[in-house]
Amino acid sequence: MSFKSFKKNKLKKIIILSFLFISLSLICLTSLSGCIDSPTEESTEVKEGSAAPDFTFSLLDKSDAKLSDYEGRIVLLNFWGLGCPPCIMELPAFETLQREFPDDLTVLAINCQDPVVALEYFKEKSNPTFTIGYVDSKNCPYPIQSIPYTVIIDKEGNISLIQIGAGSAEVMYNNIYKPAIVSLLEKEKK
Amino acid sequence: MVNFEITAFRRKLIQFFTAILYNVWLPGFVNGKIYNGPLKGVCVPGLNCYSCPGALGSCPIGSLQDGLSFLRFRIPFYVIGTLTLFGIVFGRVVCGFLCPFGLIQEILYKIPSPKIKKSKYTRALSYLKYVILAVFVILLPIFLRRMSSAFCIYLCPVGILEGTFFLLPTNPYLAELLGSYFVIKLSILIIVILASIIHIRPFCRYICPLGAIYALFAKWSFLGVKIDTDKCNNCNKCIRICSFDIKKVGDSECIQCCECVKQCPKEAISFGIKY
Numbered sequence: 001m002s003f004k005s006f007k008k009n010k011l012k013k014i015i016i017l018s019f020l021f022i023s024l025s026l027i028c029l030t031s032l033s034g035c036i037d038s039p040t041e042e043s044t045e046v047k048e049g050s051a052a053p054d055f056t057f058s059l060l061d062k063s064d065a066k067l068s069d070y071e072g073r074i075v076l077l078n079f080w081g082l083g084c085p086p087c088i089m090e091l092p093a094f095e096t097l098q099r100e101f102p103d104d105l106t107v108l109a110i111n112c113q114d115p116v117v118a119l120e121y122f123k124e125k126s127n128p129t130f131t132i133g134y135v136d137s138k139n140c141p142y143p144i145q146s147i148p149y150t151v152i153i154d155k156e157g158n159i160s161l162i163q164i165g166a167g168s169a170e171v172m173y174n175n176i177y178k179p180a181i182v183s184l185l186e187k188e189k190k
Numbered sequence: 191m192v193n194f195e196i197t198a199f200r201r202k203l204i205q206f207f208t209a210i211l212y213n214v215w216l217p218g219f220v221n222g223k224i225y226n227g228p229l230k231g232v233c234v235p236g237l238n239c240y241s242c243p244g245a246l247g248s249c250p251i252g253s254l255q256d257g258l259s260f261l262r263f264r265i266p267f268y269v270i271g272t273l274t275l276f277g278i279v280f281g282r283v284v285c286g287f288l289c290p291f292g293l294i295q296e297i298l299y300k301i302p303s304p305k306i307k308k309s310k311y312t313r314a315l316s317y318l319k320y321v322i323l324a325v326f327v328i329l330l331p332i333f334l335r336r337m338s339s340a341f342c343i344y345l346c347p348v349g350i351l352e353g354t355f356f357l358l359p360t361n362p363y364l365a366e367l368l369g370s371y372f373v374i375k376l377s378i379l380i381i382v383i384l385a386s387i388i389h390i391r392p393f394c395r396y397i398c399p400l401g402a403i404y405a406l407f408a409k410w411s412f413l414g415v416k417i418d419t420d421k422c423n424n425c426n427k428c429i430r431i432c433s434f435d436i437k438k439v440g441d442s443e444c445i446q447c448c449e450c451v452k453q454c455p456k457e458a459i460s461f462g463i464k465y
Contacts, residue, residue: 019207026214083259083338117263137226145224146364165367 218243222360281411
């Protein structure tokens with residue numbers, strides 16, 4: 001082996017080793033910080049039957065509200081985004097539900113990804129009866145990585161139904177949301 | 191003029207470590223949750239899906255679509271500025287060195303099989319990526335806010351490979367949500383994977399809107415292959431041996447793979463800072 005090719009091989013080895021070292025350090029650092037950071041997701045598990053985690057969100061009049069403010073009413077808590085086609089597709093179902101059950105139900109459509117000015121424009125154009133709010137996904141205890149994410153909460157604050165994803169407004173209204181709300185109201189009467 | 195000696199091995203090394211660096215957030219793979227920390231606000235130069243659980247940064251095409259979908263409220267200076275910066279500095283050097291999906295296609299091409307070479311048809315097809323850029327990344331997000339990420343929603347196979355496949359094992363409920371969009375994009379992914387075996391980097395040449403953006407900057411980018419006109423004798427061997435539809439070394443179709451550098455009989459081609 002000539003001296004030149006020996007030097008070349010050595011250089012190759014040094015480069016490979018340094019890249020390996022940098023990559024491994026990065027991997028270790030990111031893994032460690034993943035353990036030390038407090039989880040951004042729910043600390044209490046979100047599941048049907050258990051209490052719905054409380055959280056604070058903002059309304060379009062810039063005031064803040066909490067989920068627990070609505071205790072005593074059935075809450076349909078929906079997380080959505082303007083750029084999410086199924087989210088937009090099912091919104092008419094929420095409008096219908098809010099008008100149909102004005103005294104027992106509050107529909108909270110909480111946006112978790114769009115600028116407020118876009119939401120204000122949306123509200124102006126569509127003028128919904130249901131409540132629009134927004135929250136930073138970091139401050140949200142619900143697993144809103146995949147939207148639409150909908151939770152129906154009974155008057156005592158317990159989760160009655162979790163629905164991930166959506167079809168057409170008609171399908172969602174007829175097959176999922178209305179039956180769930182009607183059954184909660186009927187249980188109340190008993 | 192600063193030149194860098196880029197061998198095929200060194201370029202593979204850079205591609206390989208770039209792919210690791212973009213997706214190094216291991217807790218994401220374990221927990222099945224997408225990283226949502228401060229680094230996510232930074233766009234990586236290559237086409238790397240935001241939804242890969244390991245991804246530290248954002249996809250520039252995803253970010254551009256999202257920015258453009260709110261164009262009536264604000265101009266997405268940050269994304270446009272980032273893409274301009276990457277384009278001016280690297281041009282399609284990103285394609286050749288800093289894109290994991292490009293690396294995957296190149297690895298697939300190494301599988302022995304009959305190969306389809308470039309032709310006037312591939313040259314014509316290479317304009318498709320500009321159409322995809324214009325329609326799915328720019329026009330649809332601007333004018334149909336409901337389709338704010340039209341390329342991601344309807345076309346992008348990289349998202350299926352990096353996002354869906356890695357999120358599904360740890361988020362089994364996602365399987366119920368897979369519908370027609372998934373089928374379309376999975377088909378595109380399968381076609382791209384199979385085509386990559388017989389034809390070099392088909393996604394980059396015909397579909398990738400990010401490649402289309404960088405292609406627009408290619409002639410003026412800071413880094414890249416360049417010809418020393420004093421040494422060049424116009425034999426055009428570089429164009430003949432090039433696998434891509436270039437008209438000239440370093441043009442908008444040049445992936446900056448540096449194959450021509452070692453093939454030039456006059457050693458007139460080099461890779462480095464062009465100015």
